[in-house]
Amino acid sequence: MKLKDYTATAKAALRVAMECSPRILWKFMYNFGWRNLKNINQFERRQAKGEDFFPAFIMISITESCNLACSGCWVTTTGKQSLSPEQLDGIISQSKRKGSYFFGILGGEPLLYKGLLEIMEKHSDCYFQLFTNGTLITEELALRFKKMGNITPLISIEGLKQESDERRGRNDVFEKTLAGVRACRKAKLIIGAAASICKSNFNDLVNREHLERLAAEGIHYFWYYIYRPVGPNPNVANALDEDEILDLRRFIVEQRKNAPLLLIDTYWDDKGNALCPAATGMSHHIAPSGAVEFCPPIQMAKDFINEDASNLVDLFRQSEFLDQFRKMTAEKSRGCIILEDPEKLVQFLEMQEAIDSTSRQTVAQEYLTMRPVAGHNLQGKEIPEENVFYRIMKKKYFFGFGAYG
Structure with missing residues (x-):
């Protein structure tokens, strides 16, 4: 193994320590590290033996409410749907029965959800990644996160000042987000940042200067997404083309050699082959309506949790809809079907008689107007991981779990 790979990754990890x-640190190592390792092993065994299905991780969108109005967001931010506290508590409790203790908490803006911290505090044996725009994080709130110990805020930074204000529909968003980051840093939290990369923010965010800027602000890991032009107001012209996606992948691989923070993606395995986490069964999503969905941007479903989510395990075990969805997407492509073949997606959803899970009730029509754009399945142009640490982690956690044969 290359010593320089260890050194670069160790430096980024040392910042966390x-x-x-x-x-x-203790909560992270035990709740996330140890429990997560056991969970992945259990999930892998279930998949290999063809046992009852339950995803390794669940992403939970707890509310449609949001204090921003971001362009290209799939959430109905003017909607009123939210999971009940009993449903949220039940999702977590039922998942723990299957060995899953890690959850992504999304919105809207999840910090608008009353009682959220009390539920996460109740489940002190779990670890929560809180997807937030950061503008509502105060020093007082960050100190409460510190006391709880089982939360890592993943703060969305979609661009610098001008891009943030234009894209997010409000003024001074960049400054307010950084104030939230600094409150988390003062509380000595493990802090993540995330960005949905599109044409309008590519030059600002896909460069070494931005990574160093984030590290200087106290960010410990950065999660790159690929922009998906979905939702009530999609901006297809802002979607990346194939060359830009290749440049993004190349940048991530290159910067992993010596970046001052950890770089996360869930699009490629150790060899650079594309994958879809939902197609592998690794993760699925629960919407504010209680719909059990394939993934967050695909807002149509056939399965819904009951008033306390006590039926969740049975839903995953019995859902022909999700089973067929996983098979269909894995057979179609290793990439993202919503980008590459929205027509095939619509045909499948119509055949399955899936239901719109949003408040706006226009998702089916939105999908009918979509046209294919470039995805991350870059066959013949794969870029393998070069850093040994990331290569090992990807080989362990992102090899497809048999979904692709």
């Missing part, structure tokens, strides 16, 4: 409180 040096900058975060001992309680935060």
Whole structure:
């Protein structure tokens, strides 16, 4: 193994150890690290043996409400749908029965959900990645996160000042988001940032200067997404083309050699082959309506949790809709069907008689107007991981779980 790979990754990891409180580190290593390792192994065995299906991780959108109005967002931010506290608590409890203790908490803006922290505090044996725009994080709130110890805020930074204001529909969003980051840094939290990369923010965010800027602000890991032109107001012209996606992949692989923070993606395995986490069964999504969905941007479903989510395990075990969805997407492509073949997606959803799970009730019509754009399935142009640490992690966690044969 290359010593320089260890050194580069160790430096990024050392920042976490040096900058975060001992309680935060312990919760991360045990709740996320140890429990997650056991969970992945259990999931892998279930998949290999053809046992009852349950995803390794569940992403939970708890509310449609949001204090921003971002262009290209698939959430109905003016909607009123939210999971009940009993449903949220039940989702977590039922998942723990299957060995899953890690959850992504999304919105809208999840910090608008009353009672969220009390539920996460109740489940102190779990670890939560809180997807937030950061504008509502105060020093007081960050200190509460620190006391709980089982939350890592993943703060969305969609561009610098001008792009943030234009894309997110409000003024001074960049400054307010950074204020939230700084509150988290003062509380010595493990802090993540995320960005949906599109044409309008590519030059600002896909460069070494931005990674160093984030690290200087106290960010410990950065998660790159690929922009999906979905929702009530999609901006197809802002979608990346194939060359830009290749440049993004190349940049991530190159920067992993010596970046001052950890770089995350869920699009490619260790060899650079594309994958879809939902097609592998690794993760699925629960919407504010209680719909059990394939993934967050695909807002149509046939399965819904009951008033306390006590039926969740049975839904995953019995859902022909999700089973057929996984098979269909894996057979079609290793990439993202919503980008590459929206027509095939519509045909499948119509055949399955899936239901719109949003407040706006226009998703089916939105999909009918979509046209294919470039995805991350770059056959013949794969870029393998070069950093040994990332290569091992990807080989362990992103090899497809048999979904692609």
